[in-house]
Amino acid sequence: MIKRMLAVAALFLVGGALFLLFRNTDRGVNIDCFSSFNKYSRSEPQWNVVGFYNLKLNENNKGVFYINAANSNAPHAIVKRTYYFNYKINSRGMLTTGSAEISKTPVDNVDDITFTKYFQNFYIKSVGNLYIKKFKNIYLIETSEFVVHTCTPS
Amino acid sequence: MIFILHDDICFDPEGLFLENINTRERILLPATAAYILSVLIENESKVTERDVFFDEIWKRYGVEISGNTLNQYISLLRKNLKLLGVMDDIIITMPRVGFCLSCDVKKKETRVNSSPAPKKDRRKGMVLLFCAAIAVFFIFAVALKFESGPSVPESEFVYAGRIGKCDVFMPKTLVMLGEKQSMDEAKRFLKPSLSCEDNVFYIFDSSITTPWKGNRRYFISRCIKSPNNESVVACSEVLEDD
Numbered sequence: 170m171i172k173r174m175l176a177v178a179a180l181f182l183v184g185g186a187l188f189l190l191f192r193n194t195d196r197g198v199n200i201d202c203f204s205s206f207n208k209y210s211r212s213e214p215q216w217n218v219v220g221f222y223n224l225k226l227n228e229n230n231k232g233v234f235y236i237n238a239a240n241s242n243a244p245h246a247i248v249k250r251t252y253y254f255n256y257k258i259n260s261r262g263m264l265t266t267g268s269a270e271i272s273k274t275p276v277d278n279v280d281d282i283t284f285t286k287y288f289q290n291f292y293i294k295s296v297g298n299l300y301i302k303k304f305k306n307i308y309l310i311e312t313s314e315f316v317v318h319t320c321t322p323s
Numbered sequence: 324m325i326f327i328l329h330d331d332i333c334f335d336p337e338g339l340f341l342e343n344i345n346t347r348e349r350i351l352l353p354a355t356a357a358y359i360l361s362v363l364i365e366n367e368s369k370v371t372e373r374d375v376f377f378d379e380i381w382k383r384y385g386v387e388i389s390g391n392t393l394n395q396y397i398s399l400l401r402k403n404l405k406l407l408g409v410m411d412d413i414i415i416t417m418p419r420v421g422f423c424l425s426c427d428v429k430k431k432e433t434r435v436n437s438s439p440a441p442k443k444d445r446r447k448g449m450v451l452l453f454c455a456a457i458a459v460f461f462i463f464a465v466a467l468k469f470e471s472g473p474s475v476p477e478s479e480f481v482y483a484g485r486i487g488k489c490d491v492f493m494p495k496t497l498v499m500l501g502e503k504q505s506m507d508e509a510k511r512f513l514k515p516s517l518s519c520e521d522n523v524f525y526i527f528d529s530s531i532t533t534p535w536k537g538n539r540r541y542f543i544s545r546c547i548k549s550p551n552n553e554s555v556v557a558c559s560e561v562l563e564d565d
Contacts, residue, residue, distance in 0.1 A: 174449065174450065174453040175449060175452070175453060177453070177457075178452065178453045178456030178457060179456070181456055181457055181460040182456050182459070182460060184460075185459075185460045185463050185464070198474070198475055200475070204544075204557075204558050204559070204560060205557075205558075205559045205560070206559070206560045206561070206562065207516075207559070207560070207561045207562070208561075208562045208563075208564070209561075209562075209563055209564070210563075210564050210565065211563060211564070211565060212565050258475075260476065261476060262475055262476045290562055301475055302475060302476055302477065302478035303475045303476065303477050303478060304477070304478045304480050304492070304526065305554065305555055306554040306555055307546065307555045307558060308475065309478050309480070309526070311478075313530070314494075314496075314530065315528055315530040315540070315542065316494075316526065316528040316542050316544075317542065317562060318560065319526055319544040319546060319558040319560055320558075321546070321555055321556065321557050321558050
């Protein structure tokens with residue numbers, strides 16, 4: 170009886186130690202937020218992009234960024250795509266993303282260069298200069314110390 | 324099969340021990356000593372000749388013993404029996420012949436538990452150890468369950484002024500560079516589509532993009548608070564770039 174009890178205790182302790190040893194210490198955050206935006210360029214006034222996006226950062230270090238936007242002037246350009254990526258976040262709110270996969274819908278007719286220049290305020294694969302911070306109950310997404318999005322919890 | 328000697332000594336030839344039935348005190352025997360005692364018991368009150376010991380122990384157990392070894396083990400058996408409280412010499416020496424037992428021997432089919440006699444304190448200690456291990460495990464499990472993950476840090480946005488009746492928040496650094504100038508920029512940049520209404524506040528930011536040209540980019544977000552002013556329910560933002 171005693172031997173069994175000791176064996177069970179040892180099993181619990183060994184299990185606990187292994188769990189501590191191999192648990193995920195880079196746990197992510199749990200954020201699900203959205204915003205509508207309008208982005209335009211002074212030098213190229215034909216680009217006046219209106220749309221909305223949804224950002225999800227899950228605790229398992231996986232994230233999803235969905236964007237649905239269009240240029241309200243000519244050229245006729247529509248973006249409707251989802252990025253799936255892995256990420257890490259540190260205590261300063263710095264996001265490091267990687268392994269981004271893109272899933273475009275058929276209506277999406279924008280190439281990557283145009284998308285980066287006129288539609289997107291931050292580059293999903295940016296390293297070291299993408300931050301997420303909290304203000305009241307919303308999130309501010311910053312690149313190079315400049316806010317590019319306010320994101321309201323869904 | 325176990326044997327009871329002298330009414331209160333139990334001998335287990337397989338467990339290789341002698342035990343006082345009353346005190347539960349137990350002494351482990353060397354295997355050869357146990358073989359010698361087994362041979363003695365088989366012959367009970369008859370005299371077992373020295374040669375019989377040599378032959379039987381060799382045949383049964385494959386152990387060769389000398390006359391001197393036999394004497395030493397007999398001496399050890401006597402000593403251990405005394406330690407267990409048998410003051411009478413129950414192993415009688417028949418000079419130049421052999422040895423015999425001078426006590427009653429009872430056989431018992433059931434073997435006594437070959438594990439060491441339980442000690443109350445030891446068991447108590449083990450139970451405590453077990454409970455402690457389980458408790459430690461559950462404390463860890465609960466602590467991990469409620470372990471907070473990385474939290475998103477607070478931004479350094481501060482109140483900078485008002486446009487109409489709506490509060491404007493800006494980065495602390497922008498306010499430090501010139502609160503009035505930054506507020507003027509925010510007012511200039513504010514579009515009619517981002518009208519100030521009840522429960523609305525603005526988040527404003529600007530930064531230099533091309534320093535040699537003095538080009539700036541601007542960001543303003545119009546956020547609507549819930550009627551109880553506790554949380555923001557939606558934001559719509561405008562970003563103007565070069």
